[in-house]
Amino acid sequence: MAPQLVTLGMFIIDTFEYQDEDGNPIGRSLPSQIGGGGTYASIGARIWLPAEKVGMIVDRGDDFPAAIQEKLDAFGEEMWLFRNNPGTETTRALNSYRGDHRGFQYLTPRIRITPKDLIGTILERPATLHFICSPSRASAVMSEVQADSDWKPITVYEPIPDRCVPKELPALIKVLPLISILSPNAEEALSLLSMPQPPTKSTIEEACRKFLDLGVGDDGHGHVIIRSGHMGAFVANRERSAWIDAYWTEQNAEKVVDVTGAGNSFLGGLAAGLLMTGEDIFEATLYATVSASFVVEQFGLPTLTRTIDEPGTEHEQWNEDSPRRRLKELQKRLGMVTD
Template sequence: MGNPGIKMCTLGMFIIDEIEYTEGKGHQESIIGGAGTYAAIGARLVAGAEHSESVGWIVDTGSDFPTDFRRTIDSWQTSCLFREDKSRLTTRAWNRYGPEDHRDFKYLTPKIRIDHHSLSDQFLRSQAFHLVCSAERCMDLVDNILARRVVEENGRESEWPRPLFIWEPVPDLCTPDHIDSFRRAIRQVDIVSPNGEELAGFFDREYSSRDDMAAKVLEWGIGQDSKGSLVVREGKYGCSAFIRGHRIHLNAYHAKFKESQSKVVDPTGGGNAFLGALAMAIGGDVCFPSKVEVARVLGLFKDLMPGQCSDLVISLIYAIVAASFVIEQPGMPNHQLQSSLKETWNGECFGDRLMAYTRREKADLTRQMKWYLIHSCGDAIDLNAIMPKPNRSF
């Protein structure tokens, strides 16, 4: 295996899911799930077998935890910490999906939150953290993780390099009543990523377009010195990254062809996996192919793009492809390790799908990024006026 250092650590939970589909699409029971689990599998897809141990996460197990779940998780060879408590039940939840992937959710058993106290020294030194929580909890976690990362060396205090924080707001609190805490929280993270419905929930019809909402969020400032980014997850339409006032849209992997769209079975966890993969791609090691190879396919060179934009967009490609594997079945994708470093997910190599997507989307992505480059160099160009809008409705 590769470097055992943790590159991505999620503070999301493990949950055993029960999933109900409306419109006569059936019901699933006892499915491996939870935001932490999906974030971990997204990161694991990107890390590949070579860097599998660089994925850090925590699983709280109760008296009812199935032994086959443990075997499945062990087979991924991640740095997973199991915390066993036979006096309680494993956290369970109910999910119901309606039209346009609208989701209802409730816990069926008590949950155990994962916080900064839960992190071992190994996890604490992660290069990137995935947080899924309220704004208040986000700020508390960032403050306390950074405080714990201040160490004493040779009798003097020093800090490990600041990690990347990716925050996923919880849907129930994406309302106008929580917009003030949202504004404060985004200043402490590097990437904030609500989905489209959640972003709109903060504004209560105050703005007619998603671009206007995004512009307002960027105006408030994301991250240190307002250098952070807003990534809006758009489900079957893909995602949009808003960087320094401009939008770059990436299509979903399964978006363009009916044959591919038919592979989408269950959207549960797709967004969590997307963000775990994004954290890994930005903050750590990736499987073959490397980001340099992806950039080469896109025709990008070091002097072509400002680093923030090019690296983020390339990392989003990894995230889009990772999410595509997760939504092809209820629960986790089927993993087959064929040799020490060769593996498949749902019968396909992650790298093969990644390169196929990159080649397919090359023309669209390079056009968008070149317009971004022109504008970022000072030319007064309105990207929203001259760039073709993605063909979608919200």
């Protein structure tokens, strides 16, 4: 059976550089880490789903580290479709931090993944397709999806941050009717629409309305989710809208160690939630929120452990906690369940 979620995002080995406002090196250096928006989206879904329900292509160069291979396999070998590329390096990138500014630069050539790469593989025709790219490239992705008349996936589009600028809005408007779920973060949404920064709840809600008016989803049946950090996420369609709290709020700010990959994992968790809630976008956003909560607690990916209870049933924990426990806690906070 096809997996619930396949991402077209890339696998990247991340390196890090920290500088002060004057460009002088500061802080401790971090070892190379598993990165890439696709990887984080896959883990966000894996928090809820068995490995065989999640899928991602991982391009391996000659330099692919054994330690990283071991870490990936620990999440479930079934979720990774490895492609070996002899004579090449694995995709690597530099994450640079200078004061409050974060930069991102590829150190090796990118190997982009498109829907055509899924044809004839175990990842063909997933229920949900996640992709991260510019609006113009999103049109190319959707053209390949539409070329398969037997495949009607839920499409989750995450605009790439550096292309969330006003000049990209016409290209975005062109592809919006083909997208099931549009999900920029708050700063990206306001930037695309030439709205004032910093984001507030009222401007985020206005941005959501504007994207819906621009035609998200075929026949106007799409959804917009604007991810808004500690404020939570604003979810909207033409019938309903709601704020969903972040799991870690400003009152728990010490729990947030690094937000790298939080948005990607949120959308992976959303795809899992859509399966587990009968495609209820608002309930699915709670699953997304819990997935992100595990990713921000440390540098890199969360830790998966398995325990076996007395009857012999295996249970998974992430960062030594239960996703379902966090989900229930969030539901209680929002008044969705009682003791």
